[in-house]
Amino acid sequence: MNYKICYVFALAIFDAAIIPAALLEMPEPFLVPCDFGDLGCLKLSTNLFLSQTYKGIPSIDILPIDPLSISGVDVPFPGDNLVYSNKNITVLGLANQALVALEMDLKTRSVALSTSADVYISGDINQVYRNLGRSVAGHFRTSGSVLCTALYNYTFARDGMEVEHYVVGPETNSCEVFETPVVSFSSPLAEMCNDTFCPEEIKQLWKTNFSKIMEKAYVTVIHNIRAAAKVLPATAFFKNPHGNGN
Secondary structure, X not given: OOHHXXXXXXXXXXXXXXXXXXXXXOOOOOOOOEOOOOXXXXXXXXXXXXXXXXXXEHHHOEOOOOOEEXXXXXXXXXXXXXXXXXXXXXXXXXXXXXXXXXXXXXXOOEEEEEEEEEEEEEEEEEEEEOOOOEEEEEEEEEEEEEEEEEEEEEEEEEOOOOOEEEEEEEEEEEEEEOOOOEEEEOOOOOOOOOOOOOOOOHHHHHHHHHHHHHHHHHHHHHHHHHHHHHHOOHHHOEOOOOOOOO
């Protein structure tokens, strides 16, 4: 019996009220159960999960990540008396993010998850120059390569069928841009880019702005892992969730 058949059979034995119909109708399984430390298997499982879920699955609270819409992110730069107010943001490329590392401490039940992606971001921005007493707004487009890491803890819980699930706790996200992102602005922001409004330092400022937008985007990425853990058994993620001998 191949893995797909085993996966569907395992889901089918649970009560339909507990397992949403959307899972039973998926053409492929969400995940491949892996051993701890098997990065090759974990990469395969990550790719499979993203390919099946990037458009979102409303019935189990998995949200779309590609494209991903963000209403707004404000990024203050106190030392420069400057605020980047980003609105109506769209992020593309998270469906193709790649697993870089997954470190799990079975004793403290803590996780450090890192993925990388080439992303494209567009939106509206209002640059508020507090020291000059003015602001300038426009549309931006930017692209770059980013590494994001989420730190979180987990516990276990059993559902009404005594099936054990991971419970993913609150996460702390950080994102780092590999190089200065490519960025372009629409008028009037583009027309005002001169030594006063778009100095050389804007490159470092924009790296920070890019990173903060991606940290907000990563909230949804981790949300989807949390949502999947609520409906899939812990053994869908790892062959032995508690580790050998436990």
